Each structure stands twice: as C-alpha cells, then as structure tokens.
Amino acid sequence: MVRSDRLNGQIRKALSGFYYVYAEGETYQTRARGNFRNRKITPLVGDDVIFESDNLTDGYLLEILPRENELVRPSVANVDIGVVVMSMIEPNFSYNLLDRFLVALEHKRIQPVIYLTKIDLLEEAGLKQLDNIRQVYQSSYPIIIGDRSDEDQRSIRELEQYFPDRLTVFMGQSGAGKSTLLNKISPELQLTTGEISEALGRGKHTTRHVELIPLYDGLVADTPGFSSIEFLEMDAVELPKQFPEFVKASTGCKFRECMHRKEPGCEVKKEVAEGTIAQVRYDNYLQFLSEIEDRRPVYKKKSKGN
Known part of the structure; x- marks a missing residue:
C-alpha cells in the first residue's frame, strides 16, 4: 500500500528525467524538485535519498543524502x-x-x-x-x-x-x-x-x-563502464596515498609528507631498490605524478587568459 510520506530509498535507475527509487520493497517513479537544478545538484544512480509519494508513479525527490563517493x-x-x-x-x-x-x-x-x-x-x-x-x-x-x-x-x-x-x-x-x-x-x-x-x-x-x-x-x-582514466580530481600530494605498498613503507621515510622522488631517507625508494616494491609500480607512480603536476599550470594559464 502506497502512502504520502517522507520515505528513505535508493535510486536504482535514472532515465529521461525520471528517478526510480527502491524503498520498502517497492519501486517509485520520481522527479527531482526544481530547486535541485538551482542548487546544481544532479541525483545519481546509487544515491540514498529522501522522497515523498502517494503512488508509485508521481513521487518527488526531496533530498540527496551524503555520498560516500561518485x-x-x-x-x-x-x-x-x-x-x-x-x-x-x-x-x-x-x-x-x-x-x-x-x-x-x-x-x-x-x-x-x-x-x-x-x-x-x-x-x-x-x-x-x-x-x-x-x-x-x-x-x-x-x-x-x-x-x-x-x-x-x-x-x-x-x-x-x-x-x-x-x-x-x-x-x-x-x-x-x-x-x-x-x-x-x-x-x-x-x-x-x-x-x-x-x-x-x-x-x-x-x-x-x-x-x-x-x-x-x-x-x-548493468554497464561495462569506462575504459580510460584521467587524474582530474587529484592533487600531487594525494597520489602517494593511493599506492598501498607506498603507504605501508612510508612510515619509515625521513620526511612525513615524502613524495618518494628526490627526498633523502625515503623508505619507498629503498624498497624499490631492494625489489620489495615493484619497479613497474614505482615507474608508473612517477609518470602519474608528472601528469598531475604538468596539468596544473595549464589550468592556471587558461584562467589568466579569460
């Protein structure tokens, strides 16, 4: 039985401006309130939401709950x-x-x-x-x-x-x-x-x-997803934290925010030399680091030219 209440649910499908929300064993067809667009909020499949509906086809999204990631x-x-x-x-x-x-x-x-x-x-x-x-x-x-x-x-x-x-x-x-x-x-x-x-x-x-x-x-x-990756959202200082073996070794680095490149007393470089950390992983890390660092001046030059 459908009732007009504020309900908690999860968006399971988004199609043609409709969001299909699963809650309490039912799927509700909903739309986003107009203020979502004004607030530049786009609901996504997988979002936990609060919505209201008095039938299965005419609900409205009221709130997107905080996301773990997207x-x-x-x-x-x-x-x-x-x-x-x-x-x-x-x-x-x-x-x-x-x-x-x-x-x-x-x-x-x-x-x-x-x-x-x-x-x-x-x-x-x-x-x-x-x-x-x-x-x-x-x-x-x-x-x-x-x-x-x-x-x-x-x-x-x-x-x-x-x-x-x-x-x-x-x-x-x-x-x-x-x-x-x-x-x-x-x-x-x-x-x-x-x-x-x-x-x-x-x-x-x-x-x-x-x-x-x-x-x-x-x-x-139900999608095979993307096949290429760019590090558009990551700063250089974040990159070392995305390699689990680097994180583990970095407790032995001389400097707390060691970037594992030119710093003395770097445990990561030591373990690469010893073969404990794979050379190919370290080489890729250095390439990714260069990509992230090279990307930033490009954006700054564009902003100055506008």
Whole structure:
C-alpha cells in the first residue's frame, strides 16, 4: 500500500528525467524538485535519498543524502567494489592502465578487485608475465584468474563472493571482456559482446541509462563502464596515498609528507631498490605524478587568459 510520506530509498535507475527509487520493497517513479537544478545538484544512480509519494508513479525527490563517493561513465554513487577487468592478450596486458584504475578507485575509497581474462590464450611467455602480475599485486589486491574453460564457473563464484551487501561496478580495457563477464554473471543482461561490438558499442554503453541489478544479495551496475582514466580530481600530494605498498613503507621515510622522488631517507625508494616494491609500480607512480603536476599550470594559464 502506497502512502504520502517522507520515505528513505535508493535510486536504482535514472532515465529521461525520471528517478526510480527502491524503498520498502517497492519501486517509485520520481522527479527531482526544481530547486535541485538551482542548487546544481544532479541525483545519481546509487544515491540514498529522501522522497515523498502517494503512488508509485508521481513521487518527488526531496533530498540527496551524503555520498560516500561518485563515479562518472558510468555515473554511479556510493560504490563499494570496482572490478577491474584486464585482458592478458588481444589487447595485451598494460601495467600502466591497470595502475590508473587502481589509483582512481583508491582515491574514491572503492575496493578494487582485479579480474584477468583470456588466460587460455597465453603461451609460455604470457604465463611468465601472469606470474609476475601476481607477484606485483597480490599483496595489495584480490586477483581472480578467469577464462580457463574447465574452471570458468570457479572464477565466477570467486567473484560473486564480493557482491553481497555491496554495490559493484565493472571497468577495464576496451575489448578485455567486461560485457562477456557481466553476461556470465547475469545472463539476462544480454550486453553486446565481440570485438566489433566493443569498438562500435562503446558510445552506446556510456550513454545508455545505468541500472542497478540485484544480484547475489548485492547490487551490480548493468554497464561495462569506462575504459580510460584521467587524474582530474587529484592533487600531487594525494597520489602517494593511493599506492598501498607506498603507504605501508612510508612510515619509515625521513620526511612525513615524502613524495618518494628526490627526498633523502625515503623508505619507498629503498624498497624499490631492494625489489620489495615493484619497479613497474614505482615507474608508473612517477609518470602519474608528472601528469598531475604538468596539468596544473595549464589550468592556471587558461584562467589568466579569460
């Protein structure tokens, strides 16, 4: 029975100006009050909200409750788990791209899970690289090995354990198999797959509406998500905090706000030299740091020219 009350709920879908809010076992179609636009507030899928309604089709959002985090492409709020899908081959694995995803998720306080695909296509050199990937990341992140035909359900079951009571999104390389993986987890999604579809359908996936699907006692965003990352919201001093092994080592650094680049007595540089911290992670860190530092003067020059 529907009643006209202030209710607490969660936005599960946003489409054509309507927000579909789940509350007390029902889904309410709502609109945002006009003052949301005046206050430059855009409700997002995943938002916890206060709304009012006296039937299932004519509700109004009254308030967006504080967010834990938010992502763009897909636009989702209050994300708990980010599954980073990376291919070992076709396209080839990229430490740099994986680290971009991991840093972005760490910055948003989202737990990353690494899911590696196309293992069955690897030859000897690729299998050696797989061992190295495990050595680099397994101390900081869960790693799931997928796409072994005889154990495919094993990897899916391993992934599903992260879903209960959490909101999960997928991201990773274009062509790595995000849509294929989502279809295995929930066949009713029927997302477009295949090399040509991955290339041509990317815009379609990023512009289509996002919906949260209840799966395995949790919620999963029904979109393969974004495939590239820029560090637009991060300051240089924040970057070292997004590498868990750096955070652990930094307690031994001489300087409290050590940037692990030129400072004397840096424990991170010491552990890189000893092989405790992977050289590839440190090299990527230095590249990301340069990108962030190089970005800032560009914005300042633009503002002066206006």
